[in-house]
Amino acid sequence: MIISEEGGDEDFDSCSPRSPSVLRRQGGAAQDGQLAVKMVRHVQSENCGDQERLAMWEMHVLQQLHHPHIVKVHDVIELVDATYIVMERVDGPELGQFIAQQPGGRLSPACACRFFSQMLAALQHAHAAGFLHCDIKPANIRLSSACDFAVLTDWGFARAIGATPCNASLFGTPAYAPPEQLTGYCPDGISGGQRRLCAAADIWSLGATLHEMLVGCPPFGGDTFDSLVRNAIQLRYVRSFPENMPTEAVELVQSMLQVSAIDRATVAELCASSWVSQSGFLPAPQAAADQVSLMCGSCDDFDSDDPKIHSTPWRYRVTAWRPRLLMLFYVGVCAYAVVSYIAHGPPMQVEYEAV
Numbered sequence: 001m002i003i004s005e006e007g008g009d010e011d012f013d014s015c016s017p018r019s020p021s022v023l024r025r026q027g028g029a030a031q032d033g034q035l036a037v038k039m040v041r042h043v044q045s046e047n048c049g050d051q052e053r054l055a056m057w058e059m060h061v062l063q064q065l066h067h068p069h070i071v072k073v074h075d076v077i078e079l080v081d082a083t084y085i086v087m088e089r090v091d092g093p094e095l096g097q098f099i100a101q102q103p104g105g106r107l108s109p110a111c112a113c114r115f116f117s118q119m120l121a122a123l124q125h126a127h128a129a130g131f132l133h134c135d136i137k138p139a140n141i142r143l144s145s146a147c148d149f150a151v152l153t154d155w156g157f158a159r160a161i162g163a164t165p166c167n168a169s170l171f172g173t174p175a176y177a178p179p180e181q182l183t184g185y186c187p188d189g190i191s192g193g194q195r196r197l198c199a200a201a202d203i204w205s206l207g208a209t210l211h212e213m214l215v216g217c218p219p220f221g222g223d224t225f226d227s228l229v230r231n232a233i234q235l236r237y238v239r240s241f242p243e244n245m246p247t248e249a250v251e252l253v254q255s256m257l258q259v260s261a262i263d264r265a266t267v268a269e270l271c272a273s274s275w276v277s278q279s280g281f282l283p284a285p286q287a288a289a290d291q292v293s294l295m296c297g298s299c300d301d302f303d304s305d306d307p308k309i310h311s312t313p314w315r316y317r318v319t320a321w322r323p324r325l326l327m328l329f330y331v332g333v334c335a336y337a338v339v340s341y342i343a344h345g346p347p348m349q350v351e352y353e354a355v
Contacts, residue, residue, distance in 0.1 A: 035074060036089040041082045054156040059085055061131055061158045069122040069283070071142070071153045090153070091145045096138030098147055099213060106216035109246050110279070115141070115150045116210050117281035122152045123206065124267050127199045132159045134197070136205035137176040138212055162196045174228055175218040178204035179259050182229050200261035203270075207256025214249060215239050219257060233259055248275035 040055045062073040072088040092098075095115065099107055107115075119141065126133060133140075135157040142151045157172055172181055178201050211219040221238045222228035231238075235257065241250050252273055255265035265273075276282055 034089040034091065036087045038085040038087060039082050040085065042080075055085070056083070058154075058156040058158065061155045062087075064129055065126055065131070065155075067122055067125040069118045069149075069151055070126065071151050071155075088151070090142040090151050092143035092147055092149075094139050095141035095143060095150065095209075095213075098143055099138060099216065104216065106242075107213045109214065109249055112210065112213035112249070113275060113279045114148070114281045115143075115213065116206070117276050117279060118150045118283065119152060119206055119209070120267060120270055120276065121283040123199075123202055124271070126158075127161065127202070127267065130161050131155075132161055132163075132197055132199065132202050133157070133205070134159050134181070134201060135172045135176075136202055136209055137173050138209055139173075141209070159197055161198060172205070174225060175221065176205045176208040178261070179229070179233050180261060182232065198261060199267060200264045203256050203264045203267070204261075207253050207264075210249075210256070211237075211253050214245060214253070215241060219253075235259065246275060248273065252276075 038055075040052055042052065059073055059076055062071065063076075066072070071090065073085060074088070075086040077084040077086070093101075099105065102108075119136070123133070123136075133152065133155060135154060136152070140152065140154040142153050143149065144151075174182060180197070181201055208219050211217075217238055219237050220228060220232040220235075222231050230236075241253075252265070252270065252275055256270070258264045270276060271282060
């Protein structure tokens with residue numbers, strides 16, 4: 001797949017021929033009356049075949065999402081040698097570039113709250129339609145030319161809610177990926193193991209993005225992939241929050257960056273938080289045509305109709321399951337001791353005689 005902008009710099013993929021595909025500006029109903037046309041060449045190559053599948057999957061997802069803060073697809077034209085995708089054009093910088101240009105290399109809390117609220121609204125719509133973005137990061141958030149309107153782009157790694165976690169090297173960016181996506185393992189439950197991806201995966205990535213907006217860097221890092229995973233699982237932050245940071249913003253980031261997916265704040269809780277709800281930046285919710293469960297089948301508590309469960313704040317959910325786990329472990333040990341006693345009899349007694 002080759003993409004370039006007419007009259008600008010060309011960006012070539014290593015597996016593609018040198019003839020550029022063109023990203024043209026066209027008149028239309030997009031932002032500032034501009035459209036972008038992306039051409040995906042049909043090339044017989046394994047690597048290019050994967051990229052073509054990702055591009056077409058992205059188009060499939062975006063055709064089902066209609067939200068002002070999600071990049072729009074206006075038309076898809078498939079020909080013999082290529083597929084032309086007519087998309088909304090967003091002329092502003094990436095969020096990561098915008099952050100780097102600010103004094104101190106970070107955003108003000110008010111500016112961060114604006115973009116965070118807009119991304120919350122976009123995720124609320126996407127999750128209701130049954131899709132996870134799975135690669136939320138500043139590089140995948142585009143701003144308008146006035147830098148006051150954010151659009152979530154690059155949906156090629158999107159997954160359906162309930163999908164099995166994949167290695168972060170294949171899906172997502174490690175510095176922003178949740179632990180269950182980094183390792184394919186989730187500690188929830190008695191014996192652990194794999195669990196299906198749910199809305200909490202995007203919550204972690206959005207929390208890492210919010211941390212970068214407020215602090216100037218991703219929350220966790222490492223010289224190697226293994227050290228990054230260890231730091232993320234142990235919640236060892238690269239840098240602490242500035243002293244003048246609002247307490248509500250710090251607590252919001254901490255509520256999103258919980259190792260256990262069940263312990264993370266939900267989209268509804270984030271929208272209801274005082275830092276977001278009182279800011280006036282949160283757009284009105286835009287429901288998808290077909291509503292689906294925001295949690296996977298493994299999250300039995302969240303699928304319950306009991307309003308007490310859904311109203312439990314995240315900070316109290318964090319430790320709620322641990323006493324029950326310890327109790328189950330104790331019962332298991334006792335049961336093992338009883339079975340061993342029945343199977344093998346009482347412990348052998350040894351008598352000693354004095355010589």
